[in-house]
Amino acid sequence: MKNHLLIFTAIATIIASSCKNENKREEFEVIAPEEADIMQSDVNSPEIGCYRYVSKKDTVLLQMEKMNDEVAGTLSYNYFEKDKNDGVFEGKMVGDTLFADYTFGSEGSVSVREVMFVKKENKFVEGFGEVEEVDGKMKFKKKTKYTFNDSMPLKEIDCDEN
Known part of the structure; x- marks a missing residue:
């Protein structure tokens, strides 16, 4: 038991x-x-941004996707009484500065030139400097001094406004 x-x-x-x-x-x-x-x-999503300058007769439109420091997008210049330039660019953000190769069509031919924009708050301002042709591309000369066209800032816009 x-x-x-x-x-x-x-x-x-x-x-x-x-x-x-x-x-x-x-x-x-x-x-x-x-x-x-x-x-x-x-998954990292790219940052998407659109920027535009508009005056009575001129328009510049920049649309971009940024992933880390790599940037790609489209760029269009439409100046009064000048040929319109439409193209694509690929480049890098270095701090607040975008350096990119811009491939565009104008006057029936395709060209490549280096572009540079500095981001100031919610705007991009284009920089200009001395250039030289290197392997068929217009590139900024080393140690060039840049000037900025503050009178034509590309302001951030909603990408649906295009």
Whole structure:
């Protein structure tokens, strides 16, 4: 009888502890995050920006995507009584300055020139300096002094305004 009581107590203890473990599992149930949450947190999205200068007769439009310090986009110059330039650019942000190669069509030919813009608050201001032709591209000379056209700032706009 003593053995039966001992066996019964052991079985009751095992059953009771397994019931407690089942309850603990339910209390600590882990809910997996939704797939959209994983995609947003694990993948860097590019920063997208649009900037425009408009006067009575002139328009400059810059649209860009920035991923880390790499930048790419489109750039369009439409000056009164001059040929319109439309093209694409690829480059880098170095601090607050964008340096890029701008490939554009004008007067029926394709050209490449280096462009430079400095970001000031929510505007980009184009910089100019001495250039030279290197491998078919117009590039800024080393150690050139830049001048900035503050009279034509490209102001940030909503990209849907284009």
